[in-house]
Amino acid sequence: MSLDRLIEKIVKTGNPSVVGLDPKIEDIPKYILDNAIAQYGETLEAAGAALFEFNKGLIDAIYDIVPAVKPQCAYYEMYGWQGVKALYDTIAYAKSKGMFVITDGKRNDIGSTMEAYSNAHLGTIKVGSTEFAPFGGDALTVNGYLGSDGIKPLLKACDEKDCGIFVLVKTSNPSSGELQDQKMGDKTLYNVMGDMCEKWGEMLPIGKYGYSAVGAVVGATYPAQLDELRKTLTKTFFLVPGYGAQGGGAADVVGAFDKNGLGAIINSSRGVMYAYKKAGMDERDYAVAARNEAIRMRDDITAHIKNR
Amino acid sequence: MSLDRLIEKIVKTGNPSVVGLDPKIEDIPKYILDNAIAQYGETLEAAGAALFEFNKGLIDAIYDIVPAVKPQCAYYEMYGWQGVKALYDTIAYAKSKGMFVITDGKRNDIGSTMEAYSNAHLGTIKVGSTEFAPFGGDALTVNGYLGSDGIKPLLKACDEKDCGIFVLVKTSNPSSGELQDQKMGDKTLYNVMGDMCEKWGEMLPIGKYGYSAVGAVVGATYPAQLDELRKTLTKTFFLVPGYGAQGGGAADVVGAFDKNGLGAIINSSRGVMYAYKKAGMDERDYAVAARNEAIRMRDDITAHIKNR
Secondary structure (H helix, E strand, O other), rough: OOOHHHHHHHHHHHHEEEEEOOOOOOOOOOOHHHHHHHHHHHOOHHHHHHHHHHHHHHHHHHOOOOOOOEEEEHHHHHHHHEEEEEEEEHHHHHHHHOOEEEEEEEEEOOOHHHHHHHHHHHOOEEEEEEEOOOOOOEEEEEEOOOOOOHHOOOOOOOHHHEEEEEEEEEEEOOOHHHHHHHOOOOEEEHHHHHHEEEEEHOOOOOOEEEEEEEEEEEOOHHHHHHHHHHHOHHHHHHHHHHHEEOEEEEEHHHHHHOOOOOOEEEEEEEHHHHHHHHHOOOHHHHHHHHHHHHHHHHHHHHHHHHHO | OOOHHHHHHHHHHHHOEEEEEEOOOOOOOOHHHHHHHHHHOOOHHHHHHHHHHHHHHHEEEEEHOEEEEEEEHHHHHHOOHHHHHHHHHHHHHHHHHHOOOEEEEEEEOHHHHHHHHHHHHHOOEEEEEEEEEOOOEEEEEEEOOOOHOOOOHHHHHHHHHOOEEEEEOOOHHHHHHHHHHHEEEEEEEHHHHHHHHHHHHHHOOOOOOOOOEEEEOOOOHHHHHHHHHHOOOOOOOOEEOEEEEOEEEEHHHHOOOOOOOOOOOEEEEEHHOHHHHHHHHHHHHHHHHHHHHHHHHHHHHHHHHHOO
């Protein structure tokens, strides 16, 4: 289908932003880890329990004003399968609160393997006659280096489960240009990848806001490219990382939005998760600080969209 | 460091092949899943237990004649965190039998996130003062679309933990050419990526067989490119998928090897895992069939190397 389910939540909350959930146990409030260690000892179970507890507090604090969360798989895998259980619990909890979940895995592989990833993150599988959604996300970030074979199994899931994908186009990191900015014929690699997103998106019905199920990841740290891509990729919704800790501001991301103020969702992870540190607040108030920062970010971005 | 630990196991076994562990519960012997369901019910725990039981049988059957296994993360994630636990158990078991483990995750992200993936799959993390290797693989496959930022944290792990990485260069799937074969200046994208592998590899000491810690994934299904890349990438060891079920044969992969018969390891997954089906053997003899096929594959490849 399309990304309409996400866009409708953005419209409803009046907030085109997503909070990244990328917790590290060294960075979360110490009392949460201490409690978990008191219960489970110095184990990966304790790490996983602490991640989930921290995320639950964040979700409770923002679910009514933020449309989506984006857990980053790496930070859960870093605590073993016990951490991956916390990823599952986090996704389930965010969905129970009505949030749209973008699983940030940047998965990629050959077709048969992408079918497995698709089942894992967007679809369902059966054990005997009992069906399970192994992770149950609403969208998955993917890497398109392998071409269409690696994308098509996901399109099937998008269609059947009303889900979406976001393909890496122009990433937010400093070295993204080493390959992505190089010319392939008369276009850059990121332009070529962007064009493929449009083409893949057109294989499914376009949603009522004009966007397909195939979004693109375009970094806030490259505002000129964001502007350019918004003009050329008319059916491709953008997931924009790099606001906040990575250096992007509201002025940098305003070009990601269409004339209706839609077309993109801006991610902040560390800026929201650890807002209590920057605000000089007690660690026990981390959720309040996160809500304050989520509101500030929303207002910052929507004001820039309105005033452009 | 380098990939010497892998190469030494290849030399010792006289076998430049790796068995991919990509099990699906529909495809493994039925009695294994039935036993797991009898114990755990129709649950993801049962699926995970069945995967591990199947893998254990394969590892027991091949560990003395095959230097390495390559579990594909997707097939474990497909059964939720319970499946990911089976990935952990499989890696630990293979290592306990002396095998080299290549975790096939094709991970990729910005630097700070790749540090998390690096800790997850190659390194260690601490909970309080207790250290854990969350997954404990010896090498990880990665995707280089984000450039050097996404690779450098892994080089640190390669150096400190004597591990390796394999970067996707020319993949085995039919659509790999859509991007990888396109010209970027006067080179193809896969040539450019290959050159980056050489450069990244040179950032660490080169091993005694002449290869760095940074390998490349080059598909058996593209023999001309395999030949070409072996000639130009002199310090880059190759992981070659696509033998067997994907259509590559020994004649196709012989170009991957250097004059000493080293420089590459050839992967077969389905061909070995499900050899009992092709051989018409009872499903309870799956491990025997896998060993037979592993021996046949070894002899097929080494004969072609000798006779070229």
